[in-house]
Amino acid sequence: MQKVEVFQETSSDSLSLRVYEIGKKIGPTVYIQSSLHGAELQGTAVIHELILRLKSIEVSGTIRLAPAANPRSINQLSGPFTQGRFSPVTGDNWNRIFWDLANPAQKNNGGLDLKSFVSNHLNSDFLCIQKAYKNLIKEILKNKLCSEYGVSESKALAYTLQGLAADADYVLDLHTGSKAVRYLYVPIHCRESAKAFFMPCNLLVPLEFGNAFDEASFMPWVHLTNTFKEAGRNIPLQFESYTVELGSEETISLHDAKVDAERILNWLGSKGIIKYETPYSFPTPMACHLKDYKSYFAPSGGLMDFCVEPGDTINKGQILGNLLKLDKIGTDSAIVPIQSNAYGILVSRASSSNCHSGSEVFLVMENPEPL
Ligand SMILES: [Zn+2]
Secondary structure (H helix, E strand, O other), rough: OEEEEEEEEEEOOOOOEEEEEEEEEOEEEEEEEEEOOOOOOOHHHHHHHHHHHHOOOOEEOOOEEOOOOOHHHHOOOOOOOOOOOEOOOOOOOOOOOOOOOOEEEEEEEEHHHHHHHHHHOOOOOHHHHHHHHHHHHHHHHHHOOOOOOOOOHHHHHHHHHHHOOOOEEEEEEEEOOOOOEEEEEEEEEHHHHHHHOOOEEEEEEOOOOOOOHHHHHHHHHHHHHHHHOOOOOOOOOEEEEEEEEEOOOOOOHHHHHHHHHHHHHHHHOEEEEEEOOOOOOOOOOOEEEEEEEEEOOOOOOOEEEOOOOOEEEEOOEEEEEEEHHHHOOOOOOOOOEEEEEOOEEEEOOOOOEEEEOOOOEEEEEEEEOOO
């Protein structure tokens, strides 16, 4: 039986962030966090299941887990609902607060001096480069947290979580959609690796920064690879990070958590971190490029009768929902059908029928193809 240790426990106000570690510490490091958005709860149940399963599987490396990565957002209830997406203090989306610390433009903001690092390590072997780079990332984040001017609430969370992932080779950020299927944001260089998750839907994303945690995790390695290339040396881009979307918000299923854990264990097995291959059989994973991931917005305010559910294949012209317009109640023009523009797979829909004009109501993968 493998030991699970509490790796870190920090407290601010009455909220604590507890982080667990499991493994032998020799080999790659995997960092897995959940519930950065407070209403997105399934990942916490999945981490519980992963810890139970990993107690009896040998880990060649370290797996670090933060089951409730953003305690403030989980505690952010509004009536019966968790409003865990935005900071109530600053309005920041909790998954748009992260820092592209190796971007050359951030050098004068306490960021990483990539040019000096590359010239100092131009002839080092790749393992030394990885180790030194991880240490540097960790130190830069630590310095930010120790600013003598203090740190804002959202930045403190960003630096803390990025610090927990600083020495990782693999990062999984567990989220959910509103009312959604299981799907994965796959950085384009991880397309082959992502197959081992057997996620039904996969969005292939470019290696660009949009302030999200998965991007803040892989961007330092993208910058490193590019800067080495400019200096005349090719190094591999071996780092992988994914945003893993585990169904719908505001609910957990312990049964589904076992299946979700199977996907993650199978992927860990494919990376050689554990010896494991899932006995489950999953359908062929489908994928599309991010440009083909389309949002439908409500053309006016009203109440939506949803006609399709996440996972449904939809055809061009199919009615996705009927919007009941409040200003036309009791008339023949009260119902506005929302029709599909193209063939695709419904990944997610709004969880509430109550739509404002411009509310995002449907998210569809167009031009789907096997991953
Ligand atoms: Zn989320």
